[in-house]
Amino acid sequence: MTTGLADSRKTPGVNLAVILGGAGTSAGSAPKRILLMGNKIGALTGSTPAFSVTAGTMANATPTFCASADDAGAYAGRGSELHSMAAGVFAQYPAATVYLCGVADAAGTAASLVLTFATSASAAYTVRVYACSLILDVPVASGDTVTTIATAVADAINDADALPFTAQISAGVLTLTAKNTGPRGNTLTCAFSFITAAGLEVVVTTSSTSSGAGTTGTLSGGTQVDGEYFFSGGATQDSFAAAIASVATQKFDRIVGACIDSTNIDLLAAHLDALALVTSQRRQQGVVGSIGTLSAATTLATGRNKSRLQLAWHYNSRLPIWQVAAQVAAARLIGDSAAGGLLVGEATDPAANLCGLELASARAQNTVADQPTATEIESALNNGITPLAPSANRPGYCTVVRSVTTRSLANGVPNYAVIDTSIVTSCDHVADDLQAFLATTYAGFKLAPDSDDGLPPRTERVTTPRLIRAKIAERLALYEEAGILVDVEANLPLLTVVASPTTPGRVDCSIPAEVIPGLIVLGGDVRQLS
Numbered sequence: 001m002t003t004g005l006a007d008s009r010k011t012p013g014v015n016l017a018v019i020l021g022g023a024g025t026s027a028g029s030a031p032k033r034i035l036l037m038g039n040k041i042g043a044l045t046g047s048t049p050a051f052s053v054t055a056g057t058m059a060n061a062t063p064t065f066c067a068s069a070d071d072a073g074a075y076a077g078r079g080s081e082l083h084s085m086a087a088g089v090f091a092q093y094p095a096a097t098v099y100l101c102g103v104a105d106a107a108g109t110a111a112s113l114v115l116t117f118a119t120s121a122s123a124a125y126t127v128r129v130y131a132c133s134l135i136l137d138v139p140v141a142s143g144d145t146v147t148t149i150a151t152a153v154a155d156a157i158n159d160a161d162a163l164p165f166t167a168q169i170s171a172g173v174l175t176l177t178a179k180n181t182g183p184r185g186n187t188l189t190c191a192f193s194f195i196t197a198a199g200l201e202v203v204v205t206t207s208s209t210s211s212g213a214g215t216t217g218t219l220s221g222g223t224q225v226d227g228e229y230f231f232s233g234g235a236t237q238d239s240f241a242a243a244i245a246s247v248a249t250q251k252f253d254r255i256v257g258a259c260i261d262s263t264n265i266d267l268l269a270a271h272l273d274a275l276a277l278v279t280s281q282r283r284q285q286g287v288v289g290s291i292g293t294l295s296a297a298t299t300l301a302t303g304r305n306k307s308r309l310q311l312a313w314h315y316n317s318r319l320p321i322w323q324v325a326a327q328v329a330a331a332r333l334i335g336d337s338a339a340g341g342l343l344v345g346e347a348t349d350p351a352a353n354l355c356g357l358e359l360a361s362a363r364a365q366n367t368v369a370d371q372p373t374a375t376e377i378e379s380a381l382n383n384g385i386t387p388l389a390p391s392a393n394r395p396g397y398c399t400v401v402r403s404v405t406t407r408s409l410a411n412g413v414p415n416y417a418v419i420d421t422s423i424v425t426s427c428d429h430v431a432d433d434l435q436a437f438l439a440t441t442y443a444g445f446k447l448a449p450d451s452d453d454g455l456p457p458r459t460e461r462v463t464t465p466r467l468i469r470a471k472i473a474e475r476l477a478l479y480e481e482a483g484i485l486v487d488v489e490a491n492l493p494l495l496t497v498v499a500s501p502t503t504p505g506r507v508d509c510s511i512p513a514e515v516i517p518g519l520i521v522l523g524g525d526v527r528q529l530s
Helices: 069-076 081-092 146-159 183-187 241-245 262-275 294-304 321-334 374-382 421-441 465-481 488-494
Strands: 033-038 044-047 050-053 064-066 097-102 112-118 125-131 134-140 165-170 173-178 190-195 201-203 216-220 223-225 228-230 254-257 285-290 309-313 357-363 386-390 397-400 496-499 507-510
Touching (some): 064 069, 069 081, 081 097, 081 321, 081 357, 112 146, 190 228, 241 262, 254 262, 262 285, 262 294, 294 309, 309 321, 321 357, 421 465, 465 496, 465 507
Parallel strands (some): 285 309
Antiparallel strands (some): 190 201
16 A cells, blocks of 8 residues: 555556655664773873863763764863773774763872983983873983973873873972873883984883983883883772663663773673673673783683673783773774775674784784783683784784684683674674564564465464564575575574464564684695605
């Protein structure tokens, strides 16, 4: 029947109705949403030298749409966790749909790091600062006092207002302080070198280090781990509970948490599990990060052992690990074209093979000894850890070795049935798409029993379990054509659709979904033939 045209109409003519909107797009064509959870900052000021950082304007525990990294700087404060996470996302995925959710800073102690300059400069040289992804070169003139030198370095750091820390001086003592309080600040790092007039670089250490031009430098107040020097003293853990509760009725395809502690990660994992239940059907996945040792990351991953949770491991990262985790989440969705790569992401292909995914701005470790070995990578993958490794194509940057979930155990025994994140993404896609398709196809229908003669009902808007099964089978075949599932026909005996014997109008289904595996390992022998 044409909409609005009565069957009784007699007047000749061609009458066409324009129906806009249709039945709606499939679940797979909707924009993928990324939610970033972390601290914003309040107003920060300093007097020596003078600086000020404007407080973030957004409310905590309130998802806020964010269109760019600069917007994140305004909403959460420049240099906040949320600002750096957004920068990581948009560097990889400029058109990403991003929301910010503020976690209240616990108002504890901020982590810090100290560099002490001694003796005025007897000749010109340069102080080089390795601050996150930035290299700041601060010129020093012959005769400059330690106060002048420390002030110039502090000004350079404060001018780079996207950094997660600020700088103050007292005579020749330069103190860096994290913009957010709490123990996550202890994972921040900053390195310093002297560049001599001859171009020689001398790394400043915890011992008095000569610039070759009179001045010396000494790091203190932090923690040295291998080739990196970390902030220390950050204390009082925050809680993600309120932020997570604020999104309890919403769906975000990827939730990235700045959290690195097991308590808050467990809150996120429980949220992901609860919203994936059949009564909720808001299927989503979470990404967190770790800069710890392989042993520490293994404990964290195996202790969670969750199919919907990913742990990105980047030992001794110079970038904040929450920024790295956010970039991994973005890369999984969009692929690596922004980094000059060839891989598509899960937003295009739910079963995308993400091995070797190039990250746009995540830097490789400066010290080769900090970079994961082949043995460590294999161990990480065996224990549900997603390792990052130096890119073979882009020196100085990282790739995702293989995108895996933290689920590596079943009843304490190694089990890799859900090793790749693509398995979760593909099954979620099938469930979301079938849900949308069946809800539209059978809106307002009635349910009749299967007929003995196998014929369909003769009444409009009436269906049977057998017909529903046929529709699902057709849809599964489409997923196989799209390269999401395999062996659909072989698995059809496992597809069951039956009417409930106790609840009129209810149909129960069991739908097999065998996800197509990525081509992960290719082995072979090259044999010399005589």
